[in-house]
Amino acid sequence: MESITYNLLRGQSSDQYYQDISTFTDYTIQLLAGFQGVIKSFRDLSGQRGTEDSDLEYGLELLTIGILWQVYGPFACREADSSFPQQEKLHFRVQFQSSNLKQLLKWLLGTGEFTETTKRLQAWAAFLSAQAAVFQERILKEVSEVAARFTTQGKLALGVYTKNVASFLEVHLPAHLGKEDYVFCGRREEEYHLNMVGAEIMNRAFQSSFLLSKRKAVLIPICLRQPKTNCQMQECSQGEYHCRGCSEACPVNKVTSLGEEDNFQVVIIPHESMVFAGNNAASVFQNTGVVGVACVTTLLENGWKAKALGIPVQCVPLDYSGCKSHWHSGISTNLNLKELSRILDI
Ligand code: SF4
Known part of the structure; x- marks a missing residue:
């Protein structure tokens, strides 16, 4: 069977994937437990949204911020050119601060691929921008570190299911340049892993x-x-x-x-x-x-x-x-x- 980007089959079945994703989700939940303090502050200050969602969902949102910043942040925060050359190596760094988070969310919204995700993450951007600079810096540093660990460990735990993503991006994505689905097809490996774990977390939460x-x-x-x-x-x-x-x-x-x-x-x-x-x-x-x-x-x-x-x-x-x-x-x-x-x- 031809595999394009991801493939959950090991042999004839995807049964092993469901064991692996469960194990890696347990690991991710432990990783997200470090966010309990900031989630409590967010809950205290966020009115209605403070009561209707679980800590697991909030942790997933913070992880999503970290991964999306890692993948798109520098592109989104370049002033003159908001195009997205997927394969370009990043030779520049943009500081991760709440004003840049807002710019990232605006850019993501503009792609049309992250409408609901952006809506949820906007509450975090508003919460962070109301905090002292030193607190913002600490939280965003923690979010970046957790995203980096998730990326490394995700590759080890789930990379076997996404091993064609890199070659798809290199060989086939350029043909999508200028097309509506360029961002949709251009997802990086860590985004696949984020969605896999996100789906498992949602399944447990709901x-x-x-x-x-x-x-x-x-x-x-x-x-x-x-x-x-x-x-x-x-x-x-x-x-x-x-x-x-x-x-x-x-x-x-x-x-x-x-x-x-x-x-x-x-x-x-x-x-x-x-x-x-x-x-x-x-x-x-x-x-x-x-x-x-x-x-x-x-x-x-x-x-x-x-x-x-x-x-x-x-x-x-x-x-x-x-x-x-x-x-x-x-x-x-x-x-x-x-x-x-x-x-x-x-
Ligand atoms: S079983 Fe149904 S969906 Fe499948 S090929 Fe036949 S009509 Fe189409």
Whole structure:
């Protein structure tokens, strides 16, 4: 099987990945425990947001700040040129301070890829800018150090699943220059690891509210189907698709059959941008726990989008990426049905 950037399979299955991500998430949670003091101060000063989220989520946000600063900070804070030459070596340094954090968030928002992430991180930028300079400096230094350790240890623990990312960036990303998906396809290896751990942290944080939901739905991307030329899928109303079960081996068919047996709805999503899209997403999924099956790089953004809409969400990453819209070829993707069943508690 051709692997484009990441691939969770070891041999025929991704079972080992789920053990590895669980272990590395435990390590990351220990790393984030050092943020307890600043999280308490943030909670005390942040009004409503101080009570509705767990320390785990806040720790994940601080880690996200550190990783995004590491990857994009210097580009975002260059005054004259905000273009993003992914492969350029950074020969300049920009001091990580709260005014630069605000500039980073503005730049990320402008890419269109980090809308929900940015919304959450803006509260941290506001909190930090209200603090004394010495406190800001200390916290941002700690955030940078934690991000650096996460990057090093993530490479050791999860690098086996993302070993094609660097060559994709070098060989194929230049062809995306000037295209809408340049930032989407240009994610660095540590961003893949951040999304993997972020999805696991969210799964743990939101598990109880998900399991308590009256109804369950699984959102699956259209790239899970068998090659388009053979697929008999029909569009039954605008944007809604019906699998006709033409192939027993097709992952869409397997998830659909599981949904019929175990009473959950299956929604086929034609494009990633349509996940929780539209003003009525919150009412469509009212009282519904939703499992999002998606490409690794979209997990964090979509998880926070669901959280903002009040939807109890869980994530299952695709075993590998493959849709033709973004990657250099179109291949049918897959998911770990054992993990999906575990998440759904069936
Ligand atoms: S089983 Fe469903 S999704 Fe898969 S190829 Fe057939 S119609 Fe398409």
